[in-house]
Amino acid sequence: MELDLQPIELEGVSKERPLVIAGPCSAETEEQVLSTAKQLSDKGVKIFRAGIWKPRTKPGGFEGIGVEGLTWMKEVQKETGMYVATEVATAKHVYECLKAGIDILWIGARTTANPFAVQEIADALKGVDVPVFVKNPVNPDLELWIGALERINGAGLKRIGVIHRGFSSYDKKIYRNLPQWHIPIELRRRIPNLPILCDPSHIGGKRELIAPLCQQAMDLGFDGLIVESHCNPDCAWSDAAQQVTPDVLDYILNLLVIRTEHQSTENLNELRRQIDDCDNELMDILAKRMRVCREIGTFKKEHNMTILQTNRYNEILDKRGAQGSLCGMDADFVKQVFEAIHEESVRQQLEIINK
Ligand code: PEP
Ligand code: MN
Numbered sequence: 001m002e003l004d005l006q007p008i009e010l011e012g013v014s015k016e017r018p019l020v021i022a023g024p025c026s027a028e029t030e031e032q033v034l035s036t037a038k039q040l041s042d043k044g045v046k047i048f049r050a051g052i053w054k055p056r057t058k059p060g061g062f063e064g065i066g067v068e069g070l071t072w073m074k075e076v077q078k079e080t081g082m083y084v085a086t087e088v089a090t091a092k093h094v095y096e097c098l099k100a101g102i103d104i105l106w107i108g109a110r111t112t113a114n115p116f117a118v119q120e121i122a123d124a125l126k127g128v129d130v131p132v133f134v135k136n137p138v139n140p141d142l143e144l145w146i147g148a149l150e151r152i153n154g155a156g157l158k159r160i161g162v163i164h165r166g167f168s169s170y171d172k173k174i175y176r177n178l179p180q181w182h183i184p185i186e187l188r189r190r191i192p193n194l195p196i197l198c199d200p201s202h203i204g205g206k207r208e209l210i211a212p213l214c215q216q217a218m219d220l221g222f223d224g225l226i227v228e229s230h231c232n233p234d235c236a237w238s239d240a241a242q243q244v245t246p247d248v249l250d251y252i253l254n255l256l257v258i259r260t261e262h263q264s265t266e267n268l269n270e271l272r273r274q275i276d277d278c279d280n281e282l283m284d285i286l287a288k289r290m291r292v293c294r295e296i297g298t299f300k301k302e303h304n305m306t307i308l309q310t311n312r313y314n315e316i317l318d319k320r321g322a323q324g325s326l327c328g329m330d331a332d333f334v335k336q337v338f339e340a341i342h343e344e345s346v347r348q349q350l351e352i353i354n355k
Contacts, residue, residue, distance in 0.1 A: 022229045107121060134161075161197060200225065
């Protein structure tokens with residue numbers, strides 16, 4: 001289904017990249033909301049975020065202040081002139097937000113992963129023209145993400161954007177949620193006119209990662225950023241480690257280098273030709289490697305050997321990883337490449353053995 005979209009243009013908000021939405025993870029108290037909003041507004045931020053209902057992984061955490069917080073959001077509108085945005089996860093949240101005049105809604109990652117919940121929200125939004133941002137689902141499933149967009153668009157809403165907030169993984173290393181940048185990049189390729197914001201706070205999970213993630217998002221051509229900012233981050237009731245003060249946010253935003261896509265392209269075209277050559281060579285060499293693999297498959301079949309020879313596989317991964325490091329590549333990256341190549345080789349050998 002093709003999406004029928006309209007640009008999210010907000011009066012008084014610059015069309016230049018990045019569009020910035022900032023505010024605390026959660027609305028906690030009237031004072032915290034107002035004080036954070038005023039400080040952000042003084043720094044030129046035009047759109048304020050705060051979670052009113054918080055989906056928590058485990059019970060017992062702060063689950064959001066609830067409807068009471070919506071009146072504080074209205075005060076933010078009144079006192080600062082900012083637009084206000086919050087997360088909706090049920091039809092009831094939608095009705096409460098519309099009643100309170102919340103300007104922008106977003107659907108959280110846990111909700112996007114559930115088509116019933118998204119449909120319920122879409123139905124509640126029928127006939128309403130409000131900008132909606134859809135966060136990626138917690139799992140790296142582009143179709144599920146697009147499905148949620150189709151449901152919202154199917155309800156007649158056209159001012160839709162997305163927020164890339166990374167993907168859950170069992171193995172938490174640097175990031176709280178793995179960026180898997182290729183997924184939003186593929187989304188951009190599939191739906192070019194869809195605005196994409198990056199949420200460095202939930203990807204990084206810690207303050208230090210916010211600046212580099214913002215820069216990376218800008219370098220990848222994202223349209224905007226949604227960043228968690230709190231007047232007193234260390235005392236935040238949720239996501240304390242990843243929030244920054246409005247001052248720090250301002251500092252981060254001022255340091256961003258915004259590169260445009262359409263500068264002089266002559267040198268770039270030459271470099272792209274070189275990349276095409278490299279890719280062609282890579283394809284040739286891969287095809288050759290697969291041919292050899294198929295020959296090995298025939299040999300294994302004739303000698304009644306198993307396809308997977310674990311020692312040999314480990315040897316390949318270790319050797320290539322080490323070679324990669326010597327060439328300035330990340331050893332894990334090289335390992336992943338060879339794991340993928342190996343998977344295809346095994347598939348081809350299985351075809352031969354089962355013929
Ligand atoms: C949030 O924005 O505070 C939030 C809960 O994010 P996510 O849905 O990405 O986890
Ligand atoms: Mn949060």
